[in-house]
Amino acid sequence: MAATTHAASLSFLLSHPHPTSPNPNPNPNLPLRRAPHRVRCATDAAATRHRRAADENIREEAARHRAPNHNFSAWYAPFPPAPNGDPDERYSLDEIVYRSSSGGLLDVRHDMDALARFPGSYWRDLFDSRVGRTTWPFGSGVWSKKEFVLPEIDPDHIVSLFEGNSNLFWAERLGRDHLAGMNDLWVKHCGISHTGSFKDLGMTVLVSQVNRLRRAPLSRPIAGVGCASTGDTSAALSAYCAAAGIPAIVFLPANRISLEQLIQPIANGATVLSLDTDFDGCMRLIREVTAELPIYLANSLNSLRLEGQKTAAIEILQQFDWEVPDWVIVPGGNLGNIYAFYKGFEMCRVLGLVDRVPRLVCAQAANANPLYRYYKSGWTEFTPQVAEPTFASAIQIGDPVSVDRAVVALKATDGIVEEATEEELMNAMSLADRTGMFACPHTGVALAALFKLRDQRIIGPNDRTVVVSTAHGLKFSQSKIDYHDSKIEDMACKYANPPVSVKADFGAVMDVLKKRLKEEILSINI
Numbered sequence: 001m002a003a004t005t006h007a008a009s010l011s012f013l014l015s016h017p018h019p020t021s022p023n024p025n026p027n028p029n030l031p032l033r034r035a036p037h038r039v040r041c042a043t044d045a046a047a048t049r050h051r052r053a054a055d056e057n058i059r060e061e062a063a064r065h066r067a068p069n070h071n072f073s074a075w076y077a078p079f080p081p082a083p084n085g086d087p088d089e090r091y092s093l094d095e096i097v098y099r100s101s102s103g104g105l106l107d108v109r110h111d112m113d114a115l116a117r118f119p120g121s122y123w124r125d126l127f128d129s130r131v132g133r134t135t136w137p138f139g140s141g142v143w144s145k146k147e148f149v150l151p152e153i154d155p156d157h158i159v160s161l162f163e164g165n166s167n168l169f170w171a172e173r174l175g176r177d178h179l180a181g182m183n184d185l186w187v188k189h190c191g192i193s194h195t196g197s198f199k200d201l202g203m204t205v206l207v208s209q210v211n212r213l214r215r216a217p218l219s220r221p222i223a224g225v226g227c228a229s230t231g232d233t234s235a236a237l238s239a240y241c242a243a244a245g246i247p248a249i250v251f252l253p254a255n256r257i258s259l260e261q262l263i264q265p266i267a268n269g270a271t272v273l274s275l276d277t278d279f280d281g282c283m284r285l286i287r288e289v290t291a292e293l294p295i296y297l298a299n300s301l302n303s304l305r306l307e308g309q310k311t312a313a314i315e316i317l318q319q320f321d322w323e324v325p326d327w328v329i330v331p332g333g334n335l336g337n338i339y340a341f342y343k344g345f346e347m348c349r350v351l352g353l354v355d356r357v358p359r360l361v362c363a364q365a366a367n368a369n370p371l372y373r374y375y376k377s378g379w380t381e382f383t384p385q386v387a388e389p390t391f392a393s394a395i396q397i398g399d400p401v402s403v404d405r406a407v408v409a410l411k412a413t414d415g416i417v418e419e420a421t422e423e424e425l426m427n428a429m430s431l432a433d434r435t436g437m438f439a440c441p442h443t444g445v446a447l448a449a450l451f452k453l454r455d456q457r458i459i460g461p462n463d464r465t466v467v468v469s470t471a472h473g474l475k476f477s478q479s480k481i482d483y484h485d486s487k488i489e490d491m492a493c494k495y496a497n498p499p500v501s502v503k504a505d506f507g508a509v510m511d512v513l514k515k516r517l518k519e520e521i522l523s524i525n526i
């Protein structure tokens, strides 16, 4: 352990150090300047003022435009700080460590004093100036917030697939017609992403740090990166490792993930172990294996992942022009993401980008609801469970590693935990699809929680509410096929919309359409 003499000062959990001197140094990243040594003709110069030379790639260009070092830094510290523990316990991010000396979780802490030397308006403007560009690495929604994520990493070590910057969808019809006139309902589509889930946000950070560790001068002996997965972490890990040329090893519970998820690591060249156990069993095994072999652990037990995932929260604020929504609803499984959202919102509050944080709701499948039960016990008793199968298969987790992180997030935001039965989550997903989405069952869990909280009038009609969609619906097409085939035992499948088989004959087709469109046709008097 690299204990230092510094107090583990200003964590973001402490109260807000007021932003002091504006000191907004000119943004080092924009506009891009041409290399002085490259000569272009005068007519070309105006048109291509912002373009790099043809023989230079965007990494090389970024290397020429190195941002000044403001001494921003980050390190690992125990989570939560142990009351009787060593207040100076901290570890460099270049160490390979997943647990504190007492065996607890770790958290990435930032030097908030250094960041707070710039006012909130500086950070808002800087982040806004980077959106939607191709500048390395800031074109990524994660790395556009690099100073809040991994401030010290060299851009040349970053492994990015330009993740983030995901769509924030105004769910106009779902809110108005199906949620008693909600007019400010939004869905943050984190699943419209490179590998089809929000895991890309964390994986770019983790794999970038591994890339840094493996390369000179650190040259750490890391043979590969491994994870246990319900299908999305494995897809993201495999893609980022393949992009960086690093071996990936994934442990999957046999027959419990979708075909679309399974094919992703196979296609990306990962070593795929299909194990005859559930996710919690895979998690136990990967922890044992990474303790024995030089394989770096990529699950969210590793707090680096959450640094990337928290940028989705910052992005939501940015998309609302730095206005804070009232509610954010997140489906929860291993429970890293709910904490990541809290961390992103809280960091923006502490640094003065916004003045409050939203209330968080964690939504669980009733078949895999250890957090919900804990919440209902008044946070008195946490009991891990053997999670039952659920259509929201990526959250079939009974012993979540980040349960303590989730509790901190929920307590600090006056949060709520809700659950959804299989029928509730499939109906919520299918109803959302009928209003133009193509949601995954996990998003269905979050939507079902919204329906309940709206019914109970806990969420009001004008509350600005964001539902976090965590994966792309196309990854879970079999569940939709079963639903629309009404093939699910004990489920009415009330929004099923099976295709109609019709003879290829004009009269037969007309009969079907007249029957189907009867009311619409009558209303326009054809």
Ligand SMILES: Cc1ncc(COP(=O)(O)O)c(C=O)c1O
Pocket: 197, 230, 232, 233, 300, 331, 332, 333, 334, 335, 336, 337, 338, 394, 395, 440, 442, 470, 471
């Ligand atoms: C699609 C999807 N949604 C939600 C979750 C829950 O995220 P977390 O495990 O961070 O709670 C996961 C993974 O667990 C997931 O893959």
Ligand SMILES: N[C@@H](CCOP(=O)(O)O)C(=O)O
Pocket: 227, 228, 229, 230, 231, 232, 233, 234, 298, 299, 300, 301, 333, 334, 336, 394, 395
């Ligand atoms: N849904 C996850 C489960 C593992 O979660 P992690 O965030 O701890 O990696 C998956 O897709 O594997």
